Amino acid sequence: MASRNQNRPPRSPSNKKGAAEEVVMSDKRRRIGAERVERQGATGRGRPPFAAVNNRPDVNTANEVVNTEGSECSTVEFTKEDVDALLNEKMKKGNTFDNKKKIEQMGDLIKRLKLCVRWFKQVEEGHIQEKEKLQAALGCAEKKCTDTETEMKNKIEELNSAICDLRKTIYSLEERIAKEESDKLEAIERHRKEKEARSAAEQMQASLSTELEKVRQEKLTAEQKAVSNEDLYKRSQEYNISLQQYNSRLQTDLETTNESLKRVETEKLTIVENLSNIRGHNKALQDQLQSVKVSQDEATKQKELLAQELKCLREELQQIRDDRDRRGKQVQDLTGEVEKFKAITGDTLEQLESLTTKTRDLEERCALQKEQIRKLENQLSLEKDKLKMADLSASETKSEYEEQKRIINELQNRLADKEFQVIEGEKLRKKLHNTILELKGNIRVFCRVRPLLPDDGIGTDMAVSYPTSTEALGRGIELVQSAGQKYPFTFDKVFNHEASQDDVFTEISQLVQSALDGYKVCIFAYGQTGSGKTYTMMGKPDAPELKGLIPRSLEQIFQISQSLKDQGWKYKMQASILEIYNETIRDLLSSNRPNGIDQARPENGVPGKQYTIKHDANGNTHVSELTIVDVTSVYEISSLLQQAAHSRSVGRTQMNEQSSRSHFVFTLRICGINENTEQQVQGVLNLIDLAGSERLSRSGATGDRLKETQAINRSLSSLSDVIFALAKKEEHVPFRNSKLTYLLQPCLGGDSKTLMFVNISPDPSSSGESLCSLRFAARVNACEIGIPRRQTSMKSSDSRLSYG
Numbered sequence: 001m002a003s004r005n006q007n008r009p010p011r012s013p014s015n016k017k018g019a020a021e022e023v024v025m026s027d028k029r030r031r032i033g034a035e036r037v038e039r040q041g042a043t044g045r046g047r048p049p050f051a052a053v054n055n056r057p058d059v060n061t062a063n064e065v066v067n068t069e070g071s072e073c074s075t076v077e078f079t080k081e082d083v084d085a086l087l088n089e090k091m092k093k094g095n096t097f098d099n100k101k102k103i104e105q106m107g108d109l110i111k112r113l114k115l116c117v118r119w120f121k122q123v124e125e126g127h128i129q130e131k132e133k134l135q136a137a138l139g140c141a142e143k144k145c146t147d148t149e150t151e152m153k154n155k156i157e158e159l160n161s162a163i164c165d166l167r168k169t170i171y172s173l174e175e176r177i178a179k180e181e182s183d184k185l186e187a188i189e190r191h192r193k194e195k196e197a198r199s200a201a202e203q204m205q206a207s208l209s210t211e212l213e214k215v216r217q218e219k220l221t222a223e224q225k226a227v228s229n230e231d232l233y234k235r236s237q238e239y240n241i242s243l244q245q246y247n248s249r250l251q252t253d254l255e256t257t258n259e260s261l262k263r264v265e266t267e268k269l270t271i272v273e274n275l276s277n278i279r280g281h282n283k284a285l286q287d288q289l290q291s292v293k294v295s296q297d298e299a300t301k302q303k304e305l306l307a308q309e310l311k312c313l314r315e316e317l318q319q320i321r322d323d324r325d326r327r328g329k330q331v332q333d334l335t336g337e338v339e340k341f342k343a344i345t346g347d348t349l350e351q352l353e354s355l356t357t358k359t360r361d362l363e364e365r366c367a368l369q370k371e372q373i374r375k376l377e378n379q380l381s382l383e384k385d386k387l388k389m390a391d392l393s394a395s396e397t398k399s400e401y402e403e404q405k406r407i408i409n410e411l412q413n414r415l416a417d418k419e420f421q422v423i424e425g426e427k428l429r430k431k432l433h434n435t436i437l438e439l440k441g442n443i444r445v446f447c448r449v450r451p452l453l454p455d456d457g458i459g460t461d462m463a464v465s466y467p468t469s470t471e472a473l474g475r476g477i478e479l480v481q482s483a484g485q486k487y488p489f490t491f492d493k494v495f496n497h498e499a500s501q502d503d504v505f506t507e508i509s510q511l512v513q514s515a516l517d518g519y520k521v522c523i524f525a526y527g528q529t530g531s532g533k534t535y536t537m538m539g540k541p542d543a544p545e546l547k548g549l550i551p552r553s554l555e556q557i558f559q560i561s562q563s564l565k566d567q568g569w570k571y572k573m574q575a576s577i578l579e580i581y582n583e584t585i586r587d588l589l590s591s592n593r594p595n596g597i598d599q600a601r602p603e604n605g606v607p608g609k610q611y612t613i614k615h616d617a618n619g620n621t622h623v624s625e626l627t628i629v630d631v632t633s634v635y636e637i638s639s640l641l642q643q644a645a646h647s648r649s650v651g652r653t654q655m656n657e658q659s660s661r662s663h664f665v666f667t668l669r670i671c672g673i674n675e676n677t678e679q680q681v682q683g684v685l686n687l688i689d690l691a692g693s694e695r696l697s698r699s700g701a702t703g704d705r706l707k708e709t710q711a712i713n714r715s716l717s718s719l720s721d722v723i724f725a726l727a728k729k730e731e732h733v734p735f736r737n738s739k740l741t742y743l744l745q746p747c748l749g750g751d752s753k754t755l756m757f758v759n760i761s762p763d764p765s766s767s768g769e770s771l772c773s774l775r776f777a778a779r780v781n782a783c784e785i786g787i788p789r790r791q792t793s794m795k796s797s798d799s800r801l802s803y804g
């Protein structure tokens with residue numbers, strides 16, 4: 001096919017004209033083809049190559065061909081084969097010398113060649129035209145192409161940017177896909193794990209359900225136990241809740257009372273301040289009044305003097321006036337005489353001149369006297385002014401005096417008011433103070449731990465610890481025993497081994513005030529031997545900062561009683577000091593103690609004094625024959641304490657005793673009366689250093705010593721019983737033949753204030769004794785809360801048991 005078309009002009013699909021021409025040309029070819037076929041059919045043989053030209057017709061035909069060459073060549077079409085055949089055509093063999101034929105053949109060939117050439121030329125021209133057309137079309141097409149190209153470029157750019165955007169979107173989408181895929185993978189992983197876990201859980205569940213079954217069985221048995229425990233727990237919780245409520249009520253009451261006390265205190269302070277200011281002001285006014293009175297007297301005196309002076313001056317003036325009048329009359333007489341003389345007798349010129357000079361003198365004297373009179377008159381008016389002024393100031397002073405008198409009266413009324421307010425405030429303060437103490441508890445227990453002493457052994461650990469929980473802070477103590485067992489206790493206050501004497505006194509000073517306010521106050525120190533009772537109560541009187549509660553309390557009492565003098569209070573104080581040893585009373589202030597031997601003891605067959613304790617209807621205690629000393633100062637008390645200490649030590653030595661085996665009781669009776677209000681108070685302050693408690697098993701005592709220890713333990717146990725019974729207002733008070741408790745009975749219970757110090761030694765070797773002391777104190781402490789004995793954390797018999 002390629003060979004067939006190689007001589008044809010190229011076709012352009014866009015060249016419609018060309019296409020039309022081609023159609024025309026193909027029509028032509030078809031026509032020629034048809035003619036050939038016709039011719040072939042006419043000759044009845046196969047057509048040789050280039051037959052249209054080579055089929056040599058007869059001469060006519062040849063002529064025709066020649067003649068028609070001009071018109072025919074346009075219809076003749078040559079293919080490459082035709083041309084090749086034409087060029088390869090050889091002269092027909094025949095008569096080699098037949099030139100004519102050869103020429104004819106040659107002519108024919110030339111004709112055909114010419115025809116072919118012409119055709120080719122025509123074809124070429126057609127081709128050239130077609131080429132031009134095609135070039136123009138190509139130009140157009142190229143232009144179009146470039147337009148299209150730029151358009152395409154633009155579009156490509158647009159598309160590129162779109163592609164970029166799309167790529168970005170694709171990128172982000174890919175990222176999202178990747179993320180989602182990773183999420184998906186994770187989720188799958190999770191799911192797988194969950195599946196595993198579920199299966200594991202299922203396995204576990206299976207095992208658990210078997211276990212559950214077992215546990216259920218156990219639970220059933222435990223539930224039965226729990227029911228009984230719950231009962232117990234409920235009871236303890238109810239008790240706990242009631243305690244908490246009581247505590248919170250106490251706290252709120254305490255707070256409000258504290259606040260009102262503070263208010264009253266500040267009011268009292270301001271009132272006292274005002275009072276002193278008013279007093280000062282009053283004094284200043286009195287002074288002022290006095291000075292005004294003095295100045296008024298002076299002014300009156302001056303006024304009188306001035307009046308006298310004025311009178312004198314007036315008289316003098318009168319005299320001078322009289323004198324002047326007389327002189328004037330004399331002059332007139334003389335002038336008349338001169339005239340008479342001149343006229344009647346004609347005296348001599350000399351006499352006249354002398355008389356003239358005399359007259360001149362008299363006139364001069366008269367002028368001088370006039371001047372003097374004028375001066376005196378001026379002085380008189382000045383004095384009159386002064387007098388007026390003095391009168392004015394005297395009336396002013398008088399009105400001022402009246403005003404001052406009024407102010408003084410007013411101030412005196414206010415003073416009386418304020419004094420009344422102070423008295424009322426004082427009453428309120430007492431009431432509030434007492435309410436506070438009642439809220440704190442009329443029976444309180446403080447615990448004090450002494451520091452480890454060199455005697456306890458170097459490097460010894462403390463057998464106590466202090467819990468730091470909020471509710472137990474400052475109130476809790478734990479006794480640690482050698483086996484590591486802990487015994488917790490809670491009191492109203494716990495003073496650790498670092499607490500100073502001052503810290504301890506600060507806490508009890510309010511109680512001392514109560515004694516002055518007319519209440520009965522008892523402060524005990526209880527504990528085993530060597531636990532610090534004497535240190536707490538007496539301290540070391542030589543070192544001021546180590547003084548104990550007894551000297552500090554007495555100092556405070558005298559200090560306050562002095563300060564209350566301004567308010568009209570007068571106090572009478574009586575002190576007694578006794579010792580109870582083995583249920584025997586000893587008077588430590590007795591002046592007739594021969595060599596300190598107890599009067600109650602029979603000596604050389606002579607029976608000693610018999611001290612009997614009696615309570616009167618007013619709730620006061622009397623010990624017959626006991627020395628009672630009136631005391632007015634702290635120095636007197638100190639000397640009494642020294643005397644008591646001396647009697648005690650002498651008695652102790654002589655009787656071969658230890659101070660720790662007797663109860664030491666200091667009693668101060670306070671009677672107060674207010675001269676302004678006629679109010680009366682009667683208070684008692686008992687300060688007691690109890691005998692050291694001791695376990696029978698420890699003491700290893702026999703005989704008298706055993707009896708002694710038993711007596712001490714009995715009296716201590718009895719004391720707690722009495723406190724307990726009185727706190728519960730029980731009718732029957734079990735004194736159990738204890739002199740100590742019988743003696744103190746009026747000072748326990750009711751309105752009385754009781755404070756017990758339980759002294760503890762931190763030495764581990766005495767932790768057994770410490771536990772007993774703490775249990776005893778806990779029992780006393782429980783009294784105030786009013787817990788029935790069976791509900792306390794320890795049994796009532798515990799304390800007694802511990803003493804054997």
Ligand SMILES: Nc1ncnc2c1ncn2[C@@H]1O[C@H](COP(=O)(O)OP(=O)(O)OP(=O)(O)O)[C@@H](O)[C@H]1O
Nearest residue numbers: 450451528529530531532533534535536659660692
């Ligand atoms: N808080 C303390 N700080 C320092 N030393 C103390 C303290 N308490 C006690 N002591 C010392 O412990 C020793 C024993 O104290 P104290 O004599 O007061 O005990 P006690 O309980 O009165 O003994 P007893 O029952 O034998 O009379 C004393 O040497 C005392 O100084």
